[in-house]
Amino acid sequence: MEFLRPAGWDEALAAKAECPTALPISGGTDVMVEINFDVHRPAALLDLNRVTELAEWTIEDGVVRLGAAVPYARIIEELSGPLPGLALAAHTVGSPQIRNRGTVGGNLGAASPAGDSHPPLLAAGRDVAVEVASRARGTRLIPIDDFYLGVKRNALAPDELIRRVHVPVADGPQQFSKIGTRNAMVIAVAAFGLALHPRNRTVGTGIGSAAPTPRRAVEAEEYLRGVLEEQRLWESGAPLGSEVVQRFGELVRAAAAPIDDVRGTADYRRHTLSVMARRTLTWCWNDYGKQIRSAA
């Protein structure tokens, strides 16, 4: 095995171009588990810890540009305001020690359907994009809806590295919910992210751990968007009817394609998704209603 230690981004891209099978490592919270247990023996490790620009974030034109290697602990501390859904999800990742090391770039690179970052990234809207780059072809933006291809497969080419993820600053309430056996150290049995987007009057969802890839509940999004529009609820902030909440939960449940595995059964996952969808919608809509009333 080789250990590659680029000192900067250009060097990292050069290293990846020369050795496309090199496995990028940043926090190591996934990569080292696989090596420790001999699940995976890559030809080389490409250490990104010295590429300091990956650990930076900026906000430009209402969009957070989140470096791939900003650890979850810093997302919670520094970005709870602009990225509330992602920060909530970050808070459920592993333990404090894991959150000090683990990164959204790692979640995207691993592309596990259980990654906690995925539901809030999907829910944050269709403008969310993963910025990747290669030495040969430069930078490109992959829309989040085109990023996840299959179980642990993403749209990255072998010579590409994840630079950052572009996420619009929240313009409405966002929530995240996750099922597991305890509050810490849990790989999601199922997870759900919800975001309200009052500015363009859309609704964003993200389902985790209940399909081969993270996915959005498209029909649930469209149903709720329609109800909010027809009943002029964006303007009034009036309470949602219980039948609306119920129907939303059913549509989220129907969007999942889970399997039975060691963490839970497909039926249980479907059930939890309908519950999480109803809860997160109630929380988000209550917050939105308060905002409307306090602005009035």
Place this chain on the structure above:
Amino acid sequence: MRVAFTANGRPVEADDVWEGESLLYVLRERVGLPGSKNACEQGECGSCTVYLDGVPVCACLVAAGQVQDREVRTVEGLADPVSGDVGVVQQAFLDAGAVQCGFCTPGLLVQTHALLARDPRPGDTDIREALSGNLCRCTGYEKIMDAVRLASARVSAQGRGQA
């Protein structure tokens, strides 16, 4: 490969390190610091918690090559480097009887040390949250809670964040 870093304020060097090796292995087997314990090797148990550049991490999940030129502080580094006297957190664990088999203790000491450095007076919820990644399979969590509260009281009484 060769890996050189600072461990508890002292420069150390290890040769013939395998590229997939963890920091934990290097600490325990190559540079004579076996205080950090090896249990789960997947970041679940926290027994190998060490400071890396001042941030608590699981040493089993850090690749050895990643610590080149960086600073590591292990449980051995919590005692006074000159007198060898144990620190406030360590003394509190002794006084509270928060040690049973002892295997989880080094990780709990480092994680508690980090908690009190950040927040000298944590509430019980904060303590449980901070220690949520450290498993004690003797399940002696109540004594551990007592120890952290005791350390917190002593640190606060001293009026400084020196745990």
